[in-house]
Amino acid sequence: MITFFDLEGPLCPIDHAADVIALIGKKLGKEQDFYKLFQMISLYDDELFLVDKKKDYWPGDTLKLIAPIVVSFADEELLFKISQEAEPTPGAIELFQYLHQKEIPTYIISTSYAQHAHTITKKLNHPIENVRCTTLDFSLKPENTDALTPLFEDIFPRYLKDGMKEVKKDLDKFFFSDIPKSNFGAVFNSTVVCGGGRKRESVIEILEEHKLKASDSITIGDSITDIQMLEYVREKGGTGVSFNGNEYSLRPSMIAYSGKSIFPLTELISAFPNTSEFVSNLSKEEMSRKEEFFDVSLDINEEEFQRILLLQKKYRKYLRVKAAELT
Known part of the structure; x- marks a missing residue:
């Protein structure tokens, strides 16, 4: 088993580039x-x-x-x-402690500039070599603007x-x-950004390094930059998860999770590869009480899609505030 995470949203609420x-x-x-x-x-x-x-x-x-x-x-x-002033998403530090204890290979694949991606990764006590992100060369700054x-x-x-x-x-x-x-x-x-299809290519390369298949993976994203890696993992039999996402991450996902903390994903990870069965057996009343909502988002009708999307956006706004407006 192996897990892939987008950074902004799932692991840190801010939009770093927007704040810059x-x-x-x-x-x-x-x-x-x-x-x-x-x-x-x-x-x-x-x-x-x-x-x-x-x-x-x-x-x-x-x-x-x-x-x-x-x-x-x-x-x-x-x-x-x-980046140093930004806090990780609630539950992210504990989630990564769990992943480390279980010795589950885990990678962060982010569009963010390396300064942000590496800083948040260190806050999660995770190795920098397990990060794929965007490099910006400040030495190329021209004198005239x-x-x-x-x-x-x-x-x-x-x-x-x-x-x-x-x-x-x-x-x-x-x-x-x-x-x-x-x-x-x-x-x-x-400047080559690690987004979209380049995220998918990173997933493919890492799977090859570990001699694993996409069906061995859980991939978590929340935005338009995650479409291709979520689609790839879902189509190859893995589990794509939209965490407090928007329509762009929800459509290619297999599972949607909406909530105030990302830590409950440990339950989904522990149920892998039977993630759909795990979600289908959850109590709706218990999820409502905890405000931890898991939904199967694969092969659903438009009414159900819109119901889940409302939940996703509610908790997206709760955690990401201003950054929630960005796609």
């Missing part, structure tokens, strides 16, 4: 809330994947798009500071006023024509 961008806005003295700048780029990221179906583009590549901003106006110390001015001074204010439709074509030009040709080209092109 928000602090950069304050540092620059911008009137607009730069958290909304991140939301704009995140929404754009969704459109590139879901609507445009852009070739070789995966959800979570937001962290590639913001790389020029981060290297220009932040540093590694700031990235570490935000003028290439970012159109984003800050023109595109973002128009987005706040008129929405994504008004700026979509400008964002296409900015990110995929102007920035690659600018002095930010090196950092932009070198």
Whole structure:
């Protein structure tokens, strides 16, 4: 048996990159809330994947798009500071103690920058070598940041006023024509985000290293960046779990867990590989009393899907607060 975890959501409630961008806005003295700048780029990221179906583009590549901003106006110390101030998801430390005691191989596969992924992993007393994440090279920071001015001074204010439709074509030009040709080209092109299909590839590589099959695994995710690894594990006979997720993690999952703590996943893990049978036999009254809701999310009708999704979103908002709005 082997387990795979997304980081942000299942193991730490914050959206680290969003918090970094928000602090950069304050540092620059911008009137607009730069958290909304991140939301704009995140929404754009969704459109590139879901609507445009852009070739070789995966959800979570937001962290590639913001790389020029981060290297220009932040540093590694700031990235570490935000992460050090963040607490793990309730029950995550105890869950990892359980996994270590049972000697279950466990890997964290995250879109997050390494500064955040490694910091939270250390808080879980877990080995850094069992983390796959995104590397950002601060040595590629250019001296001149003028290439970012159109984003800050023109595109973002128009987005706040008129929405994504008004700026979509400008964002296409900015990110995929102007920035690659600018002095930010090196950092932009070198940032390879561990999201979407790259998470799936990490799962496949790790399974091969351990000489295990996907059917030997439980994979936990909560967002659009987890679709491909959840789908892969489910289709190959493993258990994909949506933890306080959204529609993007719920649809490809086999089990949904909604609650205030991630620790009850120990019960699901102990029941593996009979996870569906375990969930089907649980008392609805007992789950309601504890506010620990397990549901089978495979092959369900739309009404049942929406019922589970409401639960997922309720506890997602409870734990992730502002970050719950991001996909």
